Amino acid sequence: MAAETGSAPVGATQTTIRVIEALRELDAAGVSAVADHIDVPTSTAFDHLRTLEQNEFVRREGDEYVLSSQFLEIGGYCRNNDHLYRTAEPELQKMANETGEHANLMIEEFGRGVFYAKAKGRETFRLDTHIGKRVNLQTTSAGKAILAELPDDRVEEIVDDHGLPGITEHTITDRADLFEELDTVREQGFATDTEERLKGVHCVGAALTDDDGDPIGAVSVSGPKNGMQDERFFDDIPELVLRTANVIEVNMKYQ
Template structure:
Protein backbone atom coordinates (compact mmCIF):
# COMPACT_ATOMS: atom_id res chain seq x y z
CA UNK A 1 0.00 0.00 0.00
CA UNK A 2 1.42 3.45 -0.92
CA UNK A 3 2.44 5.69 1.95
CA UNK A 4 3.39 9.35 2.24
CA UNK A 5 6.00 8.53 4.88
CA UNK A 6 9.49 8.65 3.33
CA UNK A 7 11.67 5.56 3.64
CA UNK A 8 14.38 6.01 6.26
CA UNK A 9 17.86 4.52 5.86
CA UNK A 10 19.10 3.09 9.16
CA UNK A 11 22.75 3.20 8.09
CA UNK A 12 22.57 6.94 7.42
CA UNK A 13 20.98 7.54 10.82
CA UNK A 14 23.80 5.59 12.46
CA UNK A 15 26.40 7.67 10.65
CA UNK A 16 24.67 10.83 11.84
CA UNK A 17 24.74 9.59 15.46
CA UNK A 18 28.46 8.87 15.20
CA UNK A 19 29.18 12.32 13.77
CA UNK A 20 27.19 13.92 16.60
CA UNK A 21 29.14 11.90 19.17
CA UNK A 22 32.43 13.12 17.69
CA UNK A 23 31.14 16.69 17.68
CA UNK A 24 30.38 16.49 21.40
CA UNK A 25 33.61 14.75 22.38
CA UNK A 26 35.98 16.51 20.01
CA UNK A 27 38.17 13.42 19.77
CA UNK A 28 37.39 9.83 20.74
CA UNK A 29 38.27 6.21 20.19
CA UNK A 30 36.03 3.49 18.84
CA UNK A 31 35.08 2.12 22.27
CA UNK A 32 34.12 5.57 23.59
CA UNK A 33 31.94 6.28 20.58
CA UNK A 34 30.34 2.83 20.71
CA UNK A 35 29.43 3.42 24.35
CA UNK A 36 27.95 6.84 23.49
CA UNK A 37 25.77 5.73 20.59
CA UNK A 38 24.95 2.18 21.70
CA UNK A 39 26.30 0.44 18.59
CA UNK A 40 28.78 -2.42 18.43
CA UNK A 41 32.45 -1.54 18.07
CA UNK A 42 32.57 -3.29 14.69
CA UNK A 43 29.67 -1.15 13.44
CA UNK A 44 31.31 2.05 14.66
CA UNK A 45 34.65 1.03 13.15
CA UNK A 46 33.03 0.41 9.76
CA UNK A 47 31.35 3.80 9.73
CA UNK A 48 34.50 5.60 10.86
CA UNK A 49 36.62 3.82 8.25
CA UNK A 50 34.23 4.97 5.53
CA UNK A 51 34.12 8.54 6.86
CA UNK A 52 37.93 8.56 7.07
CA UNK A 53 38.26 7.33 3.50
CA UNK A 54 35.92 10.12 2.35
CA UNK A 55 37.87 12.74 4.29
CA UNK A 56 35.08 13.51 6.75
CA UNK A 57 37.03 12.38 9.83
CA UNK A 58 40.71 12.38 10.72
CA UNK A 59 42.43 9.51 12.51
CA UNK A 60 45.10 10.48 15.04
CA UNK A 61 46.60 7.38 16.66
CA UNK A 62 43.66 5.42 18.03
CA UNK A 63 41.31 8.41 18.11
CA UNK A 64 39.11 10.06 15.53
CA UNK A 65 37.88 13.65 15.12
CA UNK A 66 35.79 15.50 12.57
CA UNK A 67 37.85 16.88 9.70
CA UNK A 68 38.14 20.51 8.66
CA UNK A 69 35.91 19.74 5.69
CA UNK A 70 33.03 20.53 8.00
CA UNK A 71 34.22 24.15 8.06
CA UNK A 72 33.72 24.39 4.32
CA UNK A 73 30.31 22.77 4.61
CA UNK A 74 29.31 25.17 7.40
CA UNK A 75 30.38 28.23 5.43
CA UNK A 76 28.42 27.03 2.41
CA UNK A 77 25.29 26.60 4.54
CA UNK A 78 25.71 30.09 6.03
CA UNK A 79 25.85 31.59 2.54
CA UNK A 80 22.42 30.15 1.73
CA UNK A 81 20.86 32.33 4.44
CA UNK A 82 22.36 35.74 3.66
CA UNK A 83 25.51 37.38 2.28
CA UNK A 84 27.61 36.08 5.13
CA UNK A 85 30.61 38.37 5.00
CA UNK A 86 28.21 41.29 5.43
CA UNK A 87 26.43 39.52 8.30
CA UNK A 88 29.72 38.85 10.06
CA UNK A 89 30.86 42.45 9.56
CA UNK A 90 27.61 43.94 10.89
CA UNK A 91 27.50 41.62 13.91
CA UNK A 92 31.05 42.58 14.87
CA UNK A 93 30.42 46.29 14.36
CA UNK A 94 27.28 46.13 16.50
CA UNK A 95 29.14 44.33 19.28
CA UNK A 96 31.94 46.91 19.18
CA UNK A 97 29.49 49.82 19.15
CA UNK A 98 27.29 48.55 22.01
CA UNK A 99 29.74 46.52 24.10
CA UNK A 100 27.17 43.71 24.32
CA UNK A 101 26.62 40.24 22.84
CA UNK A 102 25.26 40.33 19.30
CA UNK A 103 23.76 37.38 17.42
CA UNK A 104 22.49 36.71 13.92
CA UNK A 105 20.22 33.72 13.60
CA UNK A 106 17.84 32.05 11.18
CA UNK A 107 14.75 29.87 11.46
CA UNK A 108 15.07 26.18 10.67
CA UNK A 109 12.32 23.64 11.36
CA UNK A 110 10.69 25.84 13.97
CA UNK A 111 13.86 26.64 15.91
CA UNK A 112 16.34 29.52 16.01
CA UNK A 113 19.80 28.54 14.79
CA UNK A 114 22.71 30.82 15.72
CA UNK A 115 24.75 31.65 12.62
CA UNK A 116 27.02 34.43 13.85
CA UNK A 117 28.00 35.77 17.28
CA UNK A 118 30.29 38.52 18.57
CA UNK A 119 31.01 39.85 22.05
CA UNK A 120 31.66 43.50 22.88
CA UNK A 121 34.05 44.75 25.56
CA UNK A 122 31.37 44.76 28.30
CA UNK A 123 29.54 41.62 27.21
CA UNK A 124 28.52 38.94 29.68
CA UNK A 125 29.47 35.33 29.04
CA UNK A 126 26.69 33.31 27.40
CA UNK A 127 26.47 29.65 26.42
CA UNK A 128 25.15 30.34 22.94
CA UNK A 129 27.29 28.92 20.13
CA UNK A 130 27.33 28.97 16.36
CA UNK A 131 25.02 26.21 15.16
CA UNK A 132 23.22 26.01 18.49
CA UNK A 133 19.42 25.78 18.45
CA UNK A 134 16.97 27.57 20.74
CA UNK A 135 13.19 27.94 21.03
CA UNK A 136 11.63 30.77 19.04
CA UNK A 137 9.02 31.92 21.57
CA UNK A 138 11.53 32.76 24.33
CA UNK A 139 14.31 34.45 22.37
CA UNK A 140 14.61 37.93 20.89
CA UNK A 141 15.71 36.45 17.57
CA UNK A 142 12.84 33.99 17.51
CA UNK A 143 10.09 36.43 18.44
CA UNK A 144 11.33 38.93 15.86
CA UNK A 145 11.01 36.28 13.14
CA UNK A 146 7.71 34.87 14.42
CA UNK A 147 6.20 38.36 14.25
CA UNK A 148 6.93 38.42 10.49
CA UNK A 149 5.45 35.01 9.71
CA UNK A 150 1.88 34.23 8.61
CA UNK A 151 -0.39 33.22 11.52
CA UNK A 152 -0.68 29.67 10.17
CA UNK A 153 3.10 29.23 10.33
CA UNK A 154 3.22 30.49 13.91
CA UNK A 155 0.41 28.13 14.91
CA UNK A 156 2.23 25.19 13.31
CA UNK A 157 5.50 25.99 15.13
CA UNK A 158 3.72 26.33 18.47
CA UNK A 159 1.82 23.09 17.91
CA UNK A 160 4.99 21.21 17.00
CA UNK A 161 7.38 22.59 19.63
CA UNK A 162 5.12 23.87 22.41
CA UNK A 163 5.98 26.78 24.69
CA UNK A 164 8.75 25.50 26.94
CA UNK A 165 9.18 27.47 30.16
CA UNK A 166 12.83 28.54 30.13
CA UNK A 167 12.60 30.97 33.07
CA UNK A 168 9.86 32.28 35.33
CA UNK A 169 9.31 35.09 32.80
CA UNK A 170 8.85 32.90 29.70
CA UNK A 171 5.55 33.28 27.87
CA UNK A 172 3.82 29.90 28.01
CA UNK A 173 0.27 30.97 27.12
CA UNK A 174 -0.58 30.91 23.41
CA UNK A 175 -2.86 33.95 23.48
CA UNK A 176 -0.25 35.95 25.40
CA UNK A 177 2.35 35.00 22.80
CA UNK A 178 0.11 36.12 19.93
CA UNK A 179 -0.47 39.47 21.69
CA UNK A 180 3.29 39.84 22.18
CA UNK A 181 3.96 39.12 18.51
CA UNK A 182 1.36 41.69 17.46
CA UNK A 183 3.05 44.31 19.63
CA UNK A 184 6.44 43.28 18.22
CA UNK A 185 5.23 43.75 14.65
CA UNK A 186 3.81 47.20 15.48
CA UNK A 187 6.97 48.61 17.07
CA UNK A 188 9.39 46.85 14.71
CA UNK A 189 11.49 44.95 17.24
CA UNK A 190 11.13 42.20 19.83
CA UNK A 191 12.02 42.12 23.51
CA UNK A 192 13.21 39.05 25.40
CA UNK A 193 12.61 40.22 28.98
CA UNK A 194 14.63 37.59 30.88
CA UNK A 195 12.50 34.97 29.13
CA UNK A 196 15.36 32.77 27.92
CA UNK A 197 18.15 33.40 30.46
CA UNK A 198 17.58 34.86 33.95
CA UNK A 199 19.03 38.37 34.29
CA UNK A 200 19.47 38.86 30.50
CA UNK A 201 17.34 41.16 28.33
CA UNK A 202 17.50 41.23 24.57
CA UNK A 203 16.25 43.30 21.65
CA UNK A 204 15.73 41.50 18.34
CA UNK A 205 14.92 42.65 14.83
CA UNK A 206 13.95 40.65 11.77
CA UNK A 207 16.02 40.82 8.59
CA UNK A 208 13.82 40.57 5.50
CA UNK A 209 14.15 40.80 1.74
CA UNK A 210 11.08 41.83 -0.32
CA UNK A 211 9.05 38.99 -1.84
CA UNK A 212 10.79 36.37 0.34
CA UNK A 213 10.20 35.00 3.81
CA UNK A 214 12.21 36.63 6.59
CA UNK A 215 15.81 35.47 6.15
CA UNK A 216 16.93 35.87 9.75
CA UNK A 217 17.20 38.25 12.68
CA UNK A 218 19.73 40.29 14.64
CA UNK A 219 19.78 40.67 18.41
CA UNK A 220 21.65 42.52 21.14
CA UNK A 221 21.74 40.93 24.61
CA UNK A 222 23.00 42.18 27.95
CA UNK A 223 22.36 42.33 31.70
CA UNK A 224 18.89 43.62 32.54
CA UNK A 225 20.30 46.57 34.51
CA UNK A 226 22.06 47.84 31.37
CA UNK A 227 19.34 46.87 28.90
CA UNK A 228 16.81 49.46 30.08
CA UNK A 229 13.75 50.40 28.03
CA UNK A 230 15.24 53.85 27.49
CA UNK A 231 18.55 52.50 26.19
CA UNK A 232 16.80 49.97 23.98
CA UNK A 233 14.61 52.60 22.35
CA UNK A 234 17.08 55.49 22.13
CA UNK A 235 20.40 53.75 21.42
CA UNK A 236 20.09 50.09 20.51
CA UNK A 237 17.05 50.09 18.24
CA UNK A 238 18.51 52.63 15.77
CA UNK A 239 21.84 50.75 15.63
CA UNK A 240 20.06 47.44 15.12
CA UNK A 241 17.84 48.90 12.39
CA UNK A 242 20.85 50.28 10.53
CA UNK A 243 22.69 46.94 10.65
CA UNK A 244 19.59 45.04 9.54
CA UNK A 245 19.16 47.43 6.62
CA UNK A 246 22.76 46.92 5.49
CA UNK A 247 22.29 43.14 5.48
CA UNK A 248 18.94 43.42 3.67
CA UNK A 249 20.28 45.70 0.93
CA UNK A 250 23.35 43.53 0.33
CA UNK A 251 21.26 40.36 0.31
CA UNK A 252 18.83 41.88 -2.17
CA UNK A 253 21.51 42.80 -4.68
CA UNK A 254 23.93 39.91 -4.14
Protein backbone atom coordinates in the same frame (compact mmCIF):
# COMPACT_ATOMS: atom_id res chain seq x y z
CA MET B 1 18.87 16.85 16.34
CA ALA B 2 15.77 15.49 14.71
CA ALA B 3 16.24 11.81 15.56
CA GLU B 4 13.51 10.87 13.13
CA THR B 5 13.05 7.29 14.08
CA GLY B 6 10.94 6.84 10.99
CA SER B 7 12.59 4.73 8.33
CA ALA B 8 15.12 6.68 6.35
CA PRO B 9 15.56 5.75 2.70
CA VAL B 10 19.22 4.98 3.27
CA GLY B 11 19.60 3.13 6.52
CA ALA B 12 23.38 2.91 6.44
CA THR B 13 23.60 6.67 6.26
CA GLN B 14 21.21 6.91 9.15
CA THR B 15 23.53 4.70 11.17
CA THR B 16 26.50 6.87 10.24
CA ILE B 17 24.63 9.92 11.43
CA ARG B 18 23.91 8.19 14.70
CA VAL B 19 27.63 7.57 15.05
CA ILE B 20 28.25 11.27 14.52
CA GLU B 21 25.64 12.16 17.11
CA ALA B 22 27.21 9.69 19.52
CA LEU B 23 30.65 11.21 19.07
CA ARG B 24 29.18 14.61 19.60
CA GLU B 25 27.57 13.59 22.85
CA LEU B 26 30.55 11.61 24.08
CA ASP B 27 33.09 14.23 22.98
CA ALA B 28 35.79 11.62 22.47
CA ALA B 29 35.20 7.90 22.48
CA GLY B 30 36.58 4.57 21.41
CA VAL B 31 34.90 2.14 19.07
CA SER B 32 33.16 0.19 21.78
CA ALA B 33 31.94 3.27 23.62
CA VAL B 34 30.30 4.48 20.41
CA ALA B 35 28.91 1.03 19.73
CA ASP B 36 27.40 0.83 23.21
CA HIS B 37 25.95 4.30 22.96
CA ILE B 38 23.98 3.62 19.81
CA ASP B 39 23.51 -0.09 20.45
CA VAL B 40 25.22 -1.68 17.47
CA PRO B 41 28.00 -4.28 17.37
CA THR B 42 31.50 -2.90 17.68
CA SER B 43 32.32 -4.13 14.22
CA THR B 44 29.53 -2.05 12.77
CA ALA B 45 30.58 1.06 14.66
CA PHE B 46 34.10 0.40 13.47
CA ASP B 47 33.03 0.26 9.83
CA HIS B 48 31.26 3.58 10.10
CA LEU B 49 34.06 5.25 12.03
CA ARG B 50 36.54 4.12 9.45
CA THR B 51 34.41 5.45 6.62
CA LEU B 52 34.11 8.77 8.39
CA GLU B 53 37.82 8.81 9.10
CA GLN B 54 38.69 8.14 5.47
CA ASN B 55 36.60 11.15 4.57
CA GLU B 56 38.17 13.26 7.29
CA PHE B 57 34.98 13.80 9.23
CA VAL B 58 36.47 11.99 12.18
CA ARG B 59 39.98 12.03 13.53
CA ARG B 60 41.88 9.78 15.86
CA GLU B 61 43.15 11.38 19.01
CA GLY B 62 45.26 8.86 20.83
CA ASP B 63 43.10 5.76 20.98
CA GLU B 64 39.83 7.62 20.71
CA TYR B 65 37.83 9.12 17.90
CA VAL B 66 36.69 12.72 17.79
CA LEU B 67 34.76 14.76 15.27
CA SER B 68 37.12 16.73 13.08
CA SER B 69 36.95 20.34 11.98
CA GLN B 70 35.47 19.20 8.69
CA PHE B 71 32.03 20.16 9.96
CA LEU B 72 33.25 23.63 10.77
CA GLU B 73 34.86 23.79 7.37
CA ILE B 74 31.74 22.91 5.43
CA GLY B 75 29.58 25.12 7.59
CA GLY B 76 32.00 28.00 7.35
CA TYR B 77 32.31 27.62 3.62
CA CYS B 78 28.56 27.69 3.07
CA ARG B 79 28.14 30.65 5.37
CA ASN B 80 30.90 32.53 3.61
CA ASN B 81 29.13 32.08 0.30
CA ASP B 82 25.84 33.17 1.75
CA HIS B 83 24.62 36.53 0.56
CA LEU B 84 22.86 37.28 3.82
CA TYR B 85 25.95 36.57 5.88
CA ARG B 86 28.23 38.58 3.66
CA THR B 87 25.87 41.51 3.76
CA ALA B 88 25.05 41.41 7.44
CA GLU B 89 28.45 40.65 8.92
CA PRO B 90 30.04 44.10 8.57
CA GLU B 91 26.89 45.74 9.87
CA LEU B 92 26.94 43.43 12.88
CA GLN B 93 30.46 44.56 13.64
CA LYS B 94 29.43 48.18 13.49
CA MET B 95 26.47 47.55 15.74
CA ALA B 96 28.68 45.79 18.27
CA ASN B 97 31.18 48.64 18.21
CA GLU B 98 28.55 51.33 18.58
CA THR B 99 26.81 49.66 21.49
CA GLY B 100 29.72 47.86 23.08
CA GLU B 101 27.41 44.85 23.40
CA HIS B 102 27.18 41.57 21.54
CA ALA B 103 25.45 41.65 18.17
CA ASN B 104 23.86 38.56 16.65
CA LEU B 105 22.51 37.40 13.33
CA MET B 106 19.89 34.68 13.54
CA ILE B 107 18.25 32.64 10.83
CA GLU B 108 15.37 30.20 11.00
CA GLU B 109 15.83 26.61 9.99
CA PHE B 110 13.53 23.68 10.57
CA GLY B 111 11.44 25.83 12.86
CA ARG B 112 14.25 26.77 15.16
CA GLY B 113 16.55 29.76 15.52
CA VAL B 114 20.19 29.44 14.51
CA PHE B 115 22.85 31.79 15.81
CA TYR B 116 24.42 32.31 12.45
CA ALA B 117 26.96 35.01 13.27
CA LYS B 118 27.94 37.14 16.18
CA ALA B 119 30.12 40.15 16.79
CA LYS B 120 31.62 40.86 20.15
CA GLY B 121 31.38 44.22 21.85
CA ARG B 122 33.67 45.55 24.52
CA GLU B 123 31.85 43.66 27.26
CA THR B 124 33.19 40.23 26.62
CA PHE B 125 31.16 38.23 29.06
CA ARG B 126 31.25 34.66 27.93
CA LEU B 127 28.21 33.67 25.95
CA ASP B 128 26.95 30.10 25.88
CA THR B 129 25.95 30.59 22.27
CA HIS B 130 28.49 28.88 20.10
CA ILE B 131 28.27 29.54 16.42
CA GLY B 132 25.46 27.61 14.79
CA LYS B 133 23.69 26.98 18.07
CA ARG B 134 19.99 26.26 17.74
CA VAL B 135 17.39 27.57 20.10
CA ASN B 136 13.64 27.75 20.21
CA LEU B 137 12.55 30.88 18.43
CA GLN B 138 10.31 32.24 21.17
CA THR B 139 13.19 32.35 23.66
CA THR B 140 15.10 35.11 21.91
CA SER B 141 14.38 38.60 20.66
CA ALA B 142 15.63 37.81 17.18
CA GLY B 143 13.53 34.65 17.12
CA LYS B 144 10.41 36.50 18.18
CA ALA B 145 11.09 39.11 15.51
CA ILE B 146 11.17 36.30 12.96
CA LEU B 147 8.03 34.65 14.31
CA ALA B 148 6.21 37.98 14.14
CA GLU B 149 6.79 38.06 10.37
CA LEU B 150 5.61 34.51 9.75
CA PRO B 151 1.98 33.67 9.01
CA ASP B 152 0.03 32.50 12.05
CA ASP B 153 -0.41 28.96 10.81
CA ARG B 154 3.31 28.58 10.35
CA VAL B 155 3.82 29.78 13.93
CA GLU B 156 1.28 27.24 15.11
CA GLU B 157 3.13 24.55 13.22
CA ILE B 158 6.44 25.53 14.77
CA VAL B 159 4.96 25.53 18.25
CA ASP B 160 3.44 22.12 17.56
CA ASP B 161 6.81 20.78 16.49
CA HIS B 162 8.99 22.26 19.19
CA GLY B 163 6.69 23.25 22.04
CA LEU B 164 7.23 26.15 24.39
CA PRO B 165 9.63 24.79 26.98
CA GLY B 166 10.58 27.11 29.82
CA ILE B 167 14.27 27.94 29.99
CA THR B 168 14.15 30.61 32.64
CA GLU B 169 11.24 31.80 34.76
CA HIS B 170 10.57 34.52 32.19
CA THR B 171 10.34 32.34 29.09
CA ILE B 172 7.03 32.43 27.25
CA THR B 173 5.46 29.03 27.78
CA ASP B 174 1.87 29.75 26.87
CA ARG B 175 0.58 29.77 23.33
CA ALA B 176 -1.83 32.67 23.82
CA ASP B 177 0.88 34.71 25.53
CA LEU B 178 3.13 34.11 22.57
CA PHE B 179 0.63 35.39 20.04
CA GLU B 180 -0.05 38.41 22.19
CA GLU B 181 3.67 39.08 22.38
CA LEU B 182 3.96 38.75 18.60
CA ASP B 183 1.23 41.37 18.23
CA THR B 184 3.29 43.71 20.37
CA VAL B 185 6.38 42.99 18.29
CA ARG B 186 4.52 43.85 15.11
CA GLU B 187 3.25 47.10 16.65
CA GLN B 188 6.68 48.15 17.91
CA GLY B 189 8.56 46.89 14.89
CA PHE B 190 11.13 45.21 17.13
CA ALA B 191 11.22 42.48 19.76
CA THR B 192 12.70 42.39 23.23
CA ASP B 193 13.92 39.62 25.47
CA THR B 194 14.06 40.22 29.18
CA GLU B 195 15.88 37.26 30.67
CA GLU B 196 13.75 34.83 28.70
CA ARG B 197 16.62 32.61 27.67
CA LEU B 198 19.45 33.66 29.97
CA LYS B 199 19.27 35.07 33.45
CA GLY B 200 20.72 38.56 33.56
CA VAL B 201 20.63 39.15 29.82
CA HIS B 202 18.40 41.53 27.87
CA CYS B 203 18.14 41.62 24.08
CA VAL B 204 16.57 43.68 21.33
CA GLY B 205 15.94 42.17 17.91
CA ALA B 206 14.51 43.13 14.55
CA ALA B 207 13.58 40.97 11.58
CA LEU B 208 15.08 41.09 8.12
CA THR B 209 12.53 40.60 5.40
CA ASP B 210 12.75 40.14 1.66
CA ASP B 211 10.70 41.81 -1.06
CA ASP B 212 7.75 39.54 -0.35
CA GLY B 213 7.81 40.47 3.32
CA ASP B 214 8.99 37.00 4.31
CA PRO B 215 11.59 36.92 7.08
CA ILE B 216 15.06 35.85 6.03
CA GLY B 217 16.59 36.29 9.47
CA ALA B 218 16.94 38.80 12.27
CA VAL B 219 19.59 40.86 14.00
CA SER B 220 19.81 41.51 17.70
CA VAL B 221 21.89 43.12 20.40
CA SER B 222 22.33 41.42 23.74
CA GLY B 223 23.89 42.69 26.90
CA PRO B 224 23.79 42.55 30.65
CA LYS B 225 20.43 43.47 32.12
CA ASN B 226 21.88 46.36 34.12
CA GLY B 227 23.11 48.23 31.10
CA MET B 228 20.06 47.39 29.03
CA GLN B 229 17.21 49.32 30.59
CA ASP B 230 14.97 52.35 30.28
CA GLU B 231 15.51 54.62 27.26
CA ARG B 232 18.59 52.76 26.12
CA PHE B 233 16.69 49.47 26.05
CA PHE B 234 13.40 50.82 24.73
CA ASP B 235 14.58 53.64 22.46
CA ASP B 236 18.27 53.92 21.65
CA ILE B 237 19.14 50.27 21.04
CA PRO B 238 15.90 49.51 19.16
CA GLU B 239 16.52 52.46 16.89
CA LEU B 240 20.02 51.23 16.09
CA VAL B 241 18.87 47.65 15.59
CA LEU B 242 16.10 48.76 13.27
CA ARG B 243 18.43 51.00 11.33
CA THR B 244 20.93 48.17 10.98
CA ALA B 245 18.22 45.80 9.84
CA ASN B 246 17.14 48.33 7.28
CA VAL B 247 20.66 48.84 5.98
CA ILE B 248 21.11 45.11 5.56
CA GLU B 249 17.79 44.74 3.76
CA VAL B 250 18.71 47.48 1.32
CA ASN B 251 22.21 46.18 0.76
CA MET B 252 20.82 42.70 0.12
CA LYS B 253 19.16 44.02 -3.01
CA TYR B 254 21.75 46.27 -4.52
CA GLN B 255 24.99 44.34 -4.25
